[in-house]
Amino acid sequence: MNIVFMGTPEYATDILSEILKADIKVVGVFTQPDKPVGRKQVLTPPHIKTFLNENYKDIPVFQPINLKEQETHEQIRSLEPDFIVVAAYGQILPKAILDIAPCINLHASILPKYRGASPIQSALLVGETTTGITAMLMDEGLDTGAILAFAYTNCEDKTSGELFDELGKIAGELIVDVLQNFPTITPQPQDDTQATICKKIKKQSGLFSFDEDASQIYNKFRAYTPWPGIFLESGLKILSLKPLQMSxxxxxILEISKDGFVVACKSGALQILSLQEPSKKAVNATAYLNGKRLGIGDRIS
Structure with missing residues (x-):
C-alpha cells in the first residue's frame, strides 16, 4: 500500500507518525511552502517538514505554492499512490488530484457539524461536550464527502491546544484502521440538512468584554488558547482563568485571594489567575492588582 500524505501543522505530523509506525509505506509528503515567522521574519519550514528531515529523510517532501499546476498533478501521479491522506493541509484539492486515487480527509469534528477551517475552536465556542474525528472520502465540496469512520472524545474543560494534540493521535489511529480495512467499509453520505460551517480564526476573534456571560468568556478562552488568546479592548490579555458562580x-472585582481575583461578568464571574499587558511580561493576578493599586469594588477594563 502506497500513501501520499498531505498536511502541514503538528496535528498532521501526529497523524503521519501513526501511519509510519503502522509500517504503511509513505511515498511522498506534500506540505505548505516555508514561511517567514516572527518579528525578524525568519524563513521557517512547516512542522511536518522538520519532523521528516529529522526522522525520515528518505521520504520526499514537496511544497508546491498551489495544487492547480499540471506539474504537481504529474508529481503525485508518478508516485503511484493507492490513497492520498489529507490532514490540515491548507489548500483545496482540485478534481485532477481527487481523480488520481481515493482521497481521505481527517477532519477534526463529527461531520456534518463544523465543516471548514476551525472545527475544534468552533465546537469549544458553543460549549460542545463531545467532539472527535471524521474520516471521509473527499469530493469537490468543503468537507462534504461520504463518511468512512468516526472517533469520539470528551472536550469539556479542554483548550483547543490540548484538543489538537489529543485529536492528532486519535486521527492517526483512525486512519490506520480505515486504510487497513478500506475494502470492507461502505461510505455513508452526509446529511447536508444538519451541516454547519465554521470560518478561519482571526486575531481579533479573541476580543472579549466582561459584559458577556462568564460561560461565554470561558468558552472563548478555551477555544482561543493558545492562539489568539482572549483580551480586552485595552489589550490586556487573560492567560489563565476559572469560571465561578458569583454575581x-x-x-x-468581587474578591481577592493569594491565587488571583474574581471579576463579575454579565452572568456569573471569573477567577483571573494570570494576565499580560501589551508589550509586558506575563504576571500573576495578585501582582497585577498590586501594580495597579486595585482592590475590591474597582473595575477591570
Whole structure:
C-alpha cells in the first residue's frame, strides 16, 4: 500500500507518525511552502517538514505554492499512490488530484457539524461536550464527502491546544484502521440538512468584554488558547482563568485571594489567575492588582 500524505501543522505530523509506525509505506509528503515567522521574519519550514528531515529523510517532501499546476498533478501521479491522506493541509484539492486515487480527509469534528477551517475552536465556542474525528472520502465540496469512520472524545474543560494534540493521535489511529480495512467499509453520505460551517480564526476573534456571560468568556478562552488568546479592548490579555458562580456588576472585582481575583461578568464571574499587558511580561493576578493599586469594588477594563 502506497500513501501520499498531505498536511502541514503538528496535528498532521501526529497523524503521519501513526501511519509510519503502522509500517504503511509513505511515498511522498506534500506540505505548505516555508514561511517567514516572527518579528525578524525568519524563513521557517512547516512542522511536518522538520519532523521528516529529522526522522525520515528518505521520504520526499514537496511544497508546491498551489495544487492547480499540471506539474504537481504529474508529481503525485508518478508516485503511484493507492490513497492520498489529507490532514490540515491548507489548500483545496482540485478534481485532477481527487481523480488520481481515493482521497481521505481527517477532519477534526463529527461531520456534518463544523465543516471548514476551525472545527475544534468552533465546537469549544458553543460549549460542545463531545467532539472527535471524521474520516471521509473527499469530493469537490468543503468537507462534504461520504463518511468512512468516526472517533469520539470528551472536550469539556479542554483548550483547543490540548484538543489538537489529543485529536492528532486519535486521527492517526483512525486512519490506520480505515486504510487497513478500506475494502470492507461502505461510505455513508452526509446529511447536508444538519451541516454547519465554521470560518478561519482571526486575531481579533479573541476580543472579549466582561459584559458577556462568564460561560461565554470561558468558552472563548478555551477555544482561543493558545492562539489568539482572549483580551480586552485595552489589550490586556487573560492567560489563565476559572469560571465561578458569583454575581455583581460587570467588570467589578468581587474578591481577592493569594491565587488571583474574581471579576463579575454579565452572568456569573471569573477567577483571573494570570494576565499580560501589551508589550509586558506575563504576571500573576495578585501582582497585577498590586501594580495597579486595585482592590475590591474597582473595575477591570
Amino acid at each position: 455583581g456588576k460587570s467588570g467589578e
